[in-house]
Amino acid sequence: xxxxxxxxxAAEEITTGFPVAGVPRFGSIGEVRTGLAGVxxxxxxxxxxxxxxxxxxxKPVLVEGPAGTGKTxxxxxxxxxxxxxxxxxxxxxxxxxxxxxxxxxYKKQLLRIQADSGQSWQQLEEDIFSEEFLLTxxxxxxxKSTEPVVLLIDEVDRVELETEALLLExxxxxxxxxxxLGTVRASQIPLVFLTSNNTRELSEALKRRCLYLHIDYPxxxxxxxxxxxxxxxxxxxxxxxVARIVRSIRTLDLKKSPSVSxxxxxxxxxxxxxxxxxxxxxxxDTLHILLKYQSDIDRAAKELAGVESPD
Amino acid sequence: xxxxxTGFVAELRAAGIPVSLTEHLDAAETLRHVPMEDREAIKYTxxxxxxxxxTHWRTYETAFEIYFxxxxxxxxxxxxGDDGEGHRGDDDEAxxxxxxxxxxxxxxxxxxxxxxxxxxxxELAELLYKALLGANSxxxxxxxxxxxxxxxxxxxxxxxxxxxxxxxxxRNLDLDRVLEQLVDQARAATSSLNDDMPPGDGAxxxxxxxxxxxxxxxxxxxxxxxxxxxxxxxxxRRLVADRGSEALAKSLRKPLPEDxxxxxxxxxxxxxxxxxxxxxxxxxxxxxxRKRRHGRKGxxxxxxxxxxxxxxxxxxxxxxxxxxxxxxxxxxxxxDISGSVASFARFTLHLVHAISSQFSKVRSxxxxxxxxxxxxxxxxxxxxxxxxxxxxxxxxxxxVDGHSDYGHAFTVFWERWGEEITPRTSVLLLGDARNNYHAxxxxxxxxxxxxxxxxxxxxxxxxxxxxxxxxxxxxxxxxCDDVVEVRTLRQLERFVGELA
Numbered sequence: 001x002x003x004x005x006x007x008x009x010a011a012e013e014i015t016t017g018f019p020v021a022g023v024p025r026f027g028s029i030g031e032v033r034t035g036l037a038g039v040x041x042x043x044x045x046x047x048x049x050x051x052x053x054x055x056x057x058x059k060p061v062l063v064e065g066p067a068g069t070g071k072t073x074x075x076x077x078x079x080x081x082x083x084x085x086x087x088x089x090x091x092x093x094x095x096x097x098x099x100x101x102x103x104x105x106y107k108k109q110l111l112r113i114q115a116d117s118g119q120s121w122q123q124l125e126e127d128i129f130s131e132e133f134l135l136t137x138x139x140x141x142x143x144k145s146t147e148p149v150v151l152l153i154d155e156v157d158r159v160e161l162e163t164e165a166l167l168l169e170x171x172x173x174x175x176x177x178x179x180x181l182g183t184v185r186a187s188q189i190p191l192v193f194l195t196s197n198n199t200r201e202l203s204e205a206l207k208r209r210c211l212y213l214h215i216d217y218p219x220x221x222x223x224x225x226x227x228x229x230x231x232x233x234x235x236x237x238x239x240x241x242v243a244r245i246v247r248s249i250r251t252l253d254l255k256k257s258p259s260v261s262x263x264x265x266x267x268x269x270x271x272x273x274x275x276x277x278x279x280x281x282x283x284x285d286t287l288h289i290l291l292k293y294q295s296d297i298d299r300a301a302k303e304l305a306g307v308e309s310p311d
Numbered sequence: 312x313x314x315x316x317t318g319f320v321a322e323l324r325a326a327g328i329p330v331s332l333t334e335h336l337d338a339a340e341t342l343r344h345v346p347m348e349d350r351e352a353i354k355y356t357x358x359x360x361x362x363x364x365x366t367h368w369r370t371y372e373t374a375f376e377i378y379f380x381x382x383x384x385x386x387x388x389x390x391x392g393d394d395g396e397g398h399r400g401d402d403d404e405a406x407x408x409x410x411x412x413x414x415x416x417x418x419x420x421x422x423x424x425x426x427x428x429x430x431x432x433x434e435l436a437e438l439l440y441k442a443l444l445g446a447n448s449x450x451x452x453x454x455x456x457x458x459x460x461x462x463x464x465x466x467x468x469x470x471x472x473x474x475x476x477x478x479x480x481x482r483n484l485d486l487d488r489v490l491e492q493l494v495d496q497a498r499a500a501t502s503s504l505n506d507d508m509p510p511g512d513g514a515x516x517x518x519x520x521x522x523x524x525x526x527x528x529x530x531x532x533x534x535x536x537x538x539x540x541x542x543x544x545x546x547x548r549r550l551v552a553d554r555g556s557e558a559l560a561k562s563l564r565k566p567l568p569e570d571x572x573x574x575x576x577x578x579x580x581x582x583x584x585x586x587x588x589x590x591x592x593x594x595x596x597x598x599x600x601r602k603r604r605h606g607r608k609g610x611x612x613x614x615x616x617x618x619x620x621x622x623x624x625x626x627x628x629x630x631x632x633x634x635x636x637x638x639x640x641x642x643x644x645x646x647d648i649s650g651s652v653a654s655f656a657r658f659t660l661h662l663v664h665a666i667s668s669q670f671s672k673v674r675s676x677x678x679x680x681x682x683x684x685x686x687x688x689x690x691x692x693x694x695x696x697x698x699x700x701x702x703x704x705x706x707x708x709x710x711v712d713g714h715s716d717y718g719h720a721f722t723v724f725w726e727r728w729g730e731e732i733t734p735r736t737s738v739l740l741l742g743d744a745r746n747n748y749h750a751x752x753x754x755x756x757x758x759x760x761x762x763x764x765x766x767x768x769x770x771x772x773x774x775x776x777x778x779x780x781x782x783x784x785x786x787x788x789x790x791c792d793d794v795v796e797v798r799t800l801r802q803l804e805r806f807v808g809e810l811a
Contacts, residue, residue, distance in 0.1 A: 028346075029345070029349070029352050045351045045352060045355055046355040046358075046359075049345070049351075049352045049355040049356045049359070050355065050356065050359045052344075052345075052356075053341055053344060053345070053356045053359060053360075056344040057337065057340055057341070057344070059337070061359075062363075064365060065365070198365075198590060198594075199593060199594065199597055200594050200597050200598060201594060204329075204331075207363040208331055208333055208334060208363075210363075211337075211359040211360055212358075212359050212360075212362060212363045212364075213359055214365040214368065216365075220533070241526075244526045244529070244530065245522075245526065247529060247533070248525060248526055248529045251529065278522075279522065280522040283522065303525070304522050304525065305522070
């Protein structure tokens with residue numbers, strides 16, 4: 001914000017109705033699970049349980065886990081399932097409140113002042129700090145929305161520790177305070193998902209306000225099911241084989257284990273190539289889709305070909 | 312239920328997981344919404360509000376299994392003389408096993424005694440074998456139960472930790488051999504295409520491709536892991552039934568990875584340590600880089616300020632500062648890698664090299680009684696763990712007998728590399744200073760101190776043991792800037808964070 005400070009009207013509250021816990025979106029944990037499966041997201045016990053709880057307790061969910069295990073996808077799927085609008089805030093270093101919360105529309109304010117029709121300063125001031133001149137950014141957008149919303153705050157570990165504080169008010173109270181305008185409260189409680197790749201420890205304050213969900217690489221059965229739903233035209237045998245090979249590769253000590261999305265890419269490639277069953281040679285030729293480091297590829301190729309590793 | 316939850320939370324806190332009051336309240340709220348009979352759901356949803364870090368999950372799980380374990384007469388420890396109890400357990404087996412066994416038709420004939428009471432060890436082995444072959448989790452659980460009641464030799468009221476029972480059970484089952492047997496069997500099956508052939512019966516070697524064999528092996532391995540898990544759960548359940556949650560929780564408490572004592576870690580704990588080392592070093596590097604970029608402000612740049620003041624009519628409204636260039640320290644690590652402190656040295660070397668971009672130069676030396684430079688292993692390798700592995704096999708560190716001799720190692724270091732220590736160097740000495748009663752040669756450390764910027768000694772032993780027995784850390788300590796006790800990853804992280 002610039003040096004302009006408007007009249008202090010923080011006491012005044014702009015509400016579009018008080019937040020009500022509202023009608024629960026889901027009846028039971030099982031319902032979440034089948035619902036998510038209906039939109040092609042195969043959740044396990046933990047995931048469906050936490051989503052259910054997030055709705056009931058009206059708490060945000062902090063999702064952590066290795067890259068490419070479906071953290072962002074979870075938020076999207078929940079949005080699809082509940083028929084809500086997905087509002088996404090991509091975090092990056094240097095994100096500030098004018099990008100995340102709101103910003104005053106200076107140009108429009110200037111125009112308004114120039115188009116002065118002999119009003120008193122008092123009136124004018126009240127006028128240019130009204131909602132008409134407010135540019136909403138994702139967080140405020142999610143709060144102001146009257147239709148149901150899923151708010152996705154992606155890769156929250158990328159913002160600086162200090163910037164996290166911006167999120168705290170919205171996460172615990174579902175409200176945004178604008179000094180010139182007052183406090184905007186949510187008319188409906190959005191489902192909030194924060195994702196993190198765990199590149200740094202998030203602050204205690206943030207963690208305390210959230211439910212925590214760790215999504216790890218899926219178990220064999222689930223991964224197979226995921227491949228079958230997400231890759232059209234794959235045979236069961238191939239899906240099974242893909243899942244097994246990926247599991248074996250993950251047990252190796254690699255720089256970057258193959259993620260679910262990479263597994264899916266690999267499966268798709270194999271389908272396109274018309275492979276019915278993978279042998280070591282084909283696996284070796286297509287490994288670069290699964291693994292992104294040359295040293296990892298060499299290592300996995302060697303292992304799959306049956307050569308015992310030095311250790 | 313709320314009392315149980317309170318006890319549970321207290322146990323989590325005692326195990327080192329920070330649980331705040333709000334989180335406790337959330338957990339209580341959770342219980343209102345999640346149906347009580349769904350144990351798995353309770354576990355995950357409670358975890359969502361109580362545990363806020365993935366590394367703590369294992370500890371949480373153990374505590375949960377103890378506090379919310381299934382109870383009932385089935386899980387009581389059976390006294391040998393008590394026939395009634397014994398029957399009860401076996402009846403249970405009789406119900407579950409033949410039903411599952413039928414699924415594998417041809418196996419049923421051989422393992423004829425499968426469901427009877429008082430199985431012989433051979434029959435149990437047979438059953439185990441079939442359970443693993445068939446991938447039937449109910450059967451695996453049944454076998455685990457049977458194995459525990461047979462082999463663990465549990466006695467009511469005996470104050471022994473669960474690991475002892477676990478060890479006894481596993482030793483009797485000999486799972487490694489079973490794994491080989493399973494793989495052999497699969498090999499034989501493919502080569503002859505005759506499923507009825509008994510295992511390992513002189514079948515010629517595989518037509519199985521290496522890839523297939525590898526996959527099979529992993530498959531069986533994962534089933535065996537499942538069995539091991541079952542056995543562990545079974546033992547735990549019985550112990551809870553015997554001794555009650557609270558007493559047990561204390562003895563079975565698993566430390567968090569960052570609190571594991573590096574010198575006395577078990578193999579599993581070492582694996583956990585190694586796993587948490589990677590994210591830890593990454594986080595540390597990110598944090599240090601951030602600190603460097605944002606933390607300090609450079610001195611006032613007078614020239615630039617004046618130049619910029621031209622646009623405001625010569626009034627220096629906007630002072631400009633020099634770009635901060637904090638000096639990066641140079642690090643020399645000298646580590647004892649003899650048996651007693653090897654894992655500690657490895658972790659420290661790994662961590663220091665993983666964040667080597669935060670230092671202008673890192674050189675490492677390892678010694679037992681001879682000393683060798685190992686920086687070259689880290690230079691080419693993009694994976695520190697690989698380099699650490701090479702240190703163990705390639706470094707030339709033995710001079711006479713392979714017992715630590717700090718004095719000799721330090722003297723040689725001083726002669727060969729002493730010149731290269733500059734006032735910008737920080738020297739880290741790693742070891743427990745157990746010198747096997749050799750001469751200490753502490754003057755080397757004194758010389759190092761005179762020449763280097765800092766000399767730190769990291770000792771993986773608890774402070775109470777210092778200077779006892781052949782430990783002479785005190786003799787070196789007088790010449791060091793600081794001697795730090797570093798027994799856990801948490802302490803190591805803190806030290807390295809302050810260093811950079």
